[in-house]
Amino acid sequence: MRLLYALLLSGITLAVGLSVLLPDATLVAGGFTIATAAVGLLLVNRTQRIIAAVLIGVGIASVVLGLVLGGQIVGRDLFLVNQDLIGMLAAVSFLRLVTPTSQITRTGLHGRLAVVRTALAAHALGAVINIGAVGIVGDHLRGRSSLRLADAALISRAYSTAAYWSPFWAAAAAAATLVPGANSLVLVLVGLALALVTIGLSVWDIFHLWGRELPAYTGYTLSWELIRVPLALVALVVLAHQLVPTVPVPRIVLLAGLGVTLIGLLIMNGRGALRALARHARHDLPQLRGEVTLFASAGVLAVGLRMLFPLFDLQLPVTGFTVPVAWAMMLAMILCALIGVHPVVSVAIVAALVQPLSPDPTLFVLAACIGWGVSTAVGPLTGLTMLLSARYGIDSITLTRRNLIYLAAALVASWPALLLCAALV
Structure with a gap:
């Protein structure tokens, strides 16, 4: 079963990459994604299975209800189920093969400067290899003892802020899929x-x-x-997006991640490069089953919401997607996270709600990324807090309470950032 899952996830990655040249390949990727969600339900734990099943069930029910109410859906739309996001996540995971996992140099920094340096290191790693950075930095800081709450709070904050700007995070990919056309250069500069x-x-x-x-x-x-x-990849993605703005950013990230990994392995490992890639695809890709199953299920939900919401005359108390509306959207995502809703679900819901406002893509994506990043750190049931709890014994509720200070800082600082973004686009 794990081998089948690895093959399906590899198929999604290849099909999404191929869709840069052959757009219809994304439909093949969508079919693989639906199959991956079905197989994933058999591989994930009971809690994840229930959540995914509910998302899929609500999505299918929304489609059926939409058809009953007279709605119409294009057949191609049924296959737009977050395949770009999932393919990007799978491709980015290969970067672990060429990213250092231990301390390289020794310095004499201690105290406050060492705290800042640790935060920047966790941020740099997290910007590219995502959740893997938490284990790398956490294991080093733990040493032979237990991880302290201070270090857990530091890692969670430094890591989660990478969502604000990194094109390698699911946040940017999910938001860009829902509202395409964002300016990646503005997102990187303002978000960073x-x-x-x-x-x-x-x-x-x-x-x-x-x-x-x-x-x-x-x-x-x-x-x-x-x-x-991280620096090379970000520069490559931004440059490629400026040269070919019609290609979705998640697909650029996918190709850049695979390309840099292959080149790095050829330099480091020569003839063993292809074997390393195949070994990662076979043994490591299935470890993404929790995230992938959730994202694929959320994709099914998004299909249903996109069809159902336009059939109702939902009158929002605003007429345009302004900075206050973007900030409120971000806050809504965070509040949802505090009660256990994953940001991939909340971003799909808010996207469907604000769609009639014709939101500026760059402003929408930035607000979604900020909301996603803060939610990751303060949500008691996010992948980050669950990992810190399971691996290091950090109580998720205690960490959430401690990170409320980080939440306050993010809410205050995000307002001028959104204003700057609106001024630049």
């Missing part, structure tokens, strides 16, 4: 600036958490070897 400001504002709380132990803190080393892959 906001991420650094938010980290700077919330890191003072980490200093307080360490108390008297702060002067001896050494943390995780930031080195050129660690950041060169």
Whole structure:
């Protein structure tokens, strides 16, 4: 079953990549995605299976209800089930093969500067290899003892802020799929600036958490070897998007991730490059089954909502997608996360609600990415908090409460960031 799942996920990745040249290949990827969701229901745990089944059930019911109410749906639309997002996630996972997983250099930094350096290192890794960065940095900081709450809070904040700007995160891919056409350069510049400001504002709380132990803190080393892959990939994606703006960003990310991985493996491993790729596809891709099943199920839900919502005369109390509306949308996603709703679900719902406002794609995607990133850190049932709980024994409710300071910093800093984004587009 795991082999079948690996083959289906590899098929999605290849078909999405091929759709850059052959647009109809995305329909093949959509078919693979639906099959992956079905197989994934057999592989995930009971809680994930229930959530995915509910999402799929609501999505199918929405389609049926839409047809009963006189709605129409194009056959191709039934296969738009987040395949670009899933293909991108699978492709980005290959970057672990060429990303350093341990400290490369030693420095004499201690105390506050070491905290800041650790935050930047977790952020740089998280921007490219996503959730894998949490394990890499967390295992190093834990050493032979348990991970402290201060380090868990630091990792969660530094890692989650990567969602604000990184094109390698599911946040950008999901939002760009729902409202395509965003300016990637503006997203990177404004989102990265906001991420650094938010980290700077919330890191003072980490200093307080360490108390008297702060002067001896050494943390995780930031080195050129660690950041060169993220920098190269971001530059490549932004350049490619400017040259071929009609190609969706998730597909550019997919091709860039696979290309950089292959080139890196050829340099590092020569003839063993293809074997390393095949081994990762066979053994590591199935480990994404929880995320992939959720995203595929949310894709089915999005299909149903896109068909059903236009049939109702939902009058929003606003007439345009302004900065206050974008900020409110972001806040709604965060509130949903606090009660256990995954951001991939909340972003699909808010996208369907604001669609009649014809939102500016760049402003929408930035607000969605901020909402996704903050939700990741403060939601008690997100993948990040569950990983920190299962792997390091960090109580998710305690971490959520501690990260409310980060939430406040993000809410305050996001308003001028959204204003800047609106001014640039």
